[in-house]
Amino acid sequence: MSASFARVAVLGLGLIGGSMLRAIRQTGLDVVGYDIDEATAAAASASGFPVAPTDEAALHGADLVVLAMPLPQVPDALRSLAPHLARNAVLTDVGTLKAPVLAAVSEFTPKARFVGGHPLAGTEESGWGTTDPLLFRDAPWTLTLEDDTDLEQWLRLAGLVCDLGAKPVPTTAAEQDTAVARVIGLPHVLAEALALTGLDGGPLGLSLAAGSYMSGSRVARTRPDLVATWCDDNPPLVDALDEVIARLSAARDELAAQRSVYDLAMAGYSARMNWEHRHFAPVELAADREALLAHGRGGGWVTAVLRDEDGVRLLGMRPIE
Amino acid sequence: MSASFARVAVLGLGLIGGSMLRAIRQTGLDVVGYDIDEATAAAASASGFPVAPTDEAALHGADLVVLAMPLPQVPDALRSLAPHLARNAVLTDVGTLKAPVLAAVSEFTPKARFVGGHPLAGTEESGWGTTDPLLFRDAPWTLTLEDDTDLEQWLRLAGLVCDLGAKPVPTTAAEQDTAVARVIGLPHVLAEALALTGLDGGPLGLSLAAGSYMSGSRVARTRPDLVATWCDDNPPLVDALDEVIARLSAARDELAAQRSVYDLAMAGYSARMNWEHRHFAPVELAADREALLAHGRGGGWVTAVLRDEDGVRLLGMRPIE
Numbered sequence: 001m002s003a004s005f006a007r008v009a010v011l012g013l014g015l016i017g018g019s020m021l022r023a024i025r026q027t028g029l030d031v032v033g034y035d036i037d038e039a040t041a042a043a044a045s046a047s048g049f050p051v052a053p054t055d056e057a058a059l060h061g062a063d064l065v066v067l068a069m070p071l072p073q074v075p076d077a078l079r080s081l082a083p084h085l086a087r088n089a090v091l092t093d094v095g096t097l098k099a100p101v102l103a104a105v106s107e108f109t110p111k112a113r114f115v116g117g118h119p120l121a122g123t124e125e126s127g128w129g130t131t132d133p134l135l136f137r138d139a140p141w142t143l144t145l146e147d148d149t150d151l152e153q154w155l156r157l158a159g160l161v162c163d164l165g166a167k168p169v170p171t172t173a174a175e176q177d178t179a180v181a182r183v184i185g186l187p188h189v190l191a192e193a194l195a196l197t198g199l200d201g202g203p204l205g206l207s208l209a210a211g212s213y214m215s216g217s218r219v220a221r222t223r224p225d226l227v228a229t230w231c232d233d234n235p236p237l238v239d240a241l242d243e244v245i246a247r248l249s250a251a252r253d254e255l256a257a258q259r260s261v262y263d264l265a266m267a268g269y270s271a272r273m274n275w276e277h278r279h280f281a282p283v284e285l286a287a288d289r290e291a292l293l294a295h296g297r298g299g300g301w302v303t304a305v306l307r308d309e310d311g312v313r314l315l316g317m318r319p320i321e
Numbered sequence: 322m323s324a325s326f327a328r329v330a331v332l333g334l335g336l337i338g339g340s341m342l343r344a345i346r347q348t349g350l351d352v353v354g355y356d357i358d359e360a361t362a363a364a365a366s367a368s369g370f371p372v373a374p375t376d377e378a379a380l381h382g383a384d385l386v387v388l389a390m391p392l393p394q395v396p397d398a399l400r401s402l403a404p405h406l407a408r409n410a411v412l413t414d415v416g417t418l419k420a421p422v423l424a425a426v427s428e429f430t431p432k433a434r435f436v437g438g439h440p441l442a443g444t445e446e447s448g449w450g451t452t453d454p455l456l457f458r459d460a461p462w463t464l465t466l467e468d469d470t471d472l473e474q475w476l477r478l479a480g481l482v483c484d485l486g487a488k489p490v491p492t493t494a495a496e497q498d499t500a501v502a503r504v505i506g507l508p509h510v511l512a513e514a515l516a517l518t519g520l521d522g523g524p525l526g527l528s529l530a531a532g533s534y535m536s537g538s539r540v541a542r543t544r545p546d547l548v549a550t551w552c553d554d555n556p557p558l559v560d561a562l563d564e565v566i567a568r569l570s571a572a573r574d575e576l577a578a579q580r581s582v583y584d585l586a587m588a589g590y591s592a593r594m595n596w597e598h599r600h601f602a603p604v605e606l607a608a609d610r611e612a613l614l615a616h617g618r619g620g621g622w623v624t625a626v627l628r629d630e631d632g633v634r635l636l637g638m639r640p641i642e
Contacts, residue, residue, distance in 0.1 A: 208497070
């Protein structure tokens with residue numbers, strides 16, 4: 001079996017799926033797209049990409065199938081493609097939350113060789129017109145490694161993700177969803193609350209809103225149905241919101257008592273600056289599930305999946321002090 | 322008396338003051354800088370700008386004096402310069418909050434011809450090295466018009482602000498501080514809380530933090546002491562925080578009950594998009610305090626202060642449906 005894929009089917013050609021179609025073709029692989037929306041399919045086709053008329057046709061000969069439709073459409077898509085999925089095909093997705101996709105796969109395609117994926121490369125834009133083959137350059141890309149994940153298929157997919165310029169992060173669905181609650185769900189909820197509350201004070205405030213309002217509310221420009229799919233059904237987001245509400249309430253009480261937000265500002269500044277100034281070192285990784293999960297949990301990622309006669313060599317980066 | 326100024330003294334040469342020094346010189350006016358920090362003064366001087374050795378020397382011959390030091394230093398600066406301020410000099414400042422400056426002016430230089438000013442042009446950077454003569458291009462710049470403000474001096478200063486490419490917004494200290502609580506104080510407190518809470522979940526989250534975390538916490542990169550001067554002592558910020566906490570708590574309860582953040586996301590999206598898509602129309606303004614304040618309160622600004630033999634003509638822009 002080749003480490004690469006013979007043919008990749010990308011189902012759903014919005015920002016992420018469309019950019020994958022472009023990026024995968026740039027690596028030289030055979031790739032075909034499909035979108036349930038006819039206008040989107042026509043736009044991709046007009047840009048010179050092979051687009052199949054049905055999902056069944058897209059799956060023909062595909063040994064990697066990418067579910068790139070919005071999360072709410074995944075169960076229907078799985079039900080529709082289940083009879084046509086080749087036994088040797090690897091199935092992956094690009095959803096922000098991994099537990100709901102894992103549950104849908106268990107229900108509709110329980111025998112599929114599934115590896116959940118999540119490229120952290122979205123913007124507040126969407127649609128074929130915003131696609132970009134360089135979208136994934138340097139982007140973290142979580143790849144789930146559950147008890148029953150086929151490690152060899154995981155490594156094949158990780159190799160492709162590296163070829164797209166991205167950084168495969170080994171994790172479980174549960175661990176990735178907990179992390180995503182804080183760094184995706186939480187920023188979106190805060191941006192929505194700021195967008196609304198910031199502008200609630202009348203037209204003078206509208207004309208004074210500038211830099212800090214603009215960046216703080218940037219992701220409120222995202223389609224609200226997408227924001228909901230990234231936030232809903234993820235219990236760790238409730239915990240993250242509890243923590244942020246406690247911090248805001250403490251700051252509010254300080255101000256009401258004519259004291260200062262300085263302590264919060266100092267702590268926030270330190271957190272952000274420490275994050276920006278992290279350092280990393282290369283590391284050779286064992287092709288072992290627990291070792292890979294520990295690597296991801298510690299903030300590391302995979303940089304290369306190399307193969308020679310002795311087998312697989314895995315290289316990565318990990319944070320250092 | 323000329324509509325322009327014979328000589329401008331800028332006291333404090335950080336991002337805002339230093340950029341004003343550069344921008345005002347580009348308009349052709351005589352300008353001199355001063356900074357209490359010797360390294361900053363030396364850097365400005367090395368860049369070819371006249372820098373006075375003392376604030377007293379900077380004030381010599383100045384008919385416009387700009388207080389551009391951090392807000393906590395304003396009272397001391399006023400006490401120091403009070404004996405040297407020319408009777409005909411206009412005094413202004415660049416502080417984010419206007420009520421505290423107004424109070425300090427009333428205490429230390431009660432006879433000064435004071436017009437409070439606030440260019441909404443900061444970034445999260447600071448220091449002479451970050452100064453830029455184009456910093457104020459298209460930036461709103463509040464200019465306070467209290468009961469006892471000299472309207473003629475207000476108009477002179479508004480004319481200079483227009484010459485710097487900025488948009489003078491007529492307002493009172495109280496109204497501007499209320500608006501600023503929502504569009505500056507609130508975004509900063511939220512960014513600090515996000516910076517901290519977002520990264521509190523361990524190293525996996527640090528490596529997944531991307532676009533939405535990055536823009537949401539951008540202004541947490543600001544020096545914490547500056548953030549405190551923009552947030553502390555501004556009671557309307559307590560109200561804004563109460564509102565945002567109520568919205569976040571409602572979203573939290575929706576999620577805990579396995580419902581959706583969709584309603585909040587839709588409302589935030591609409592607020593942000595409506596704000597981006599506002600339209601404006603030109604308008605001729607009366608040089609009258611109440612009319613100007615109504616113009617600012619309604620989201621308008623001044624675009625030109627023109628003078629001919631009949632007196633002053635004031636042009637502006639105002640929001641339209």
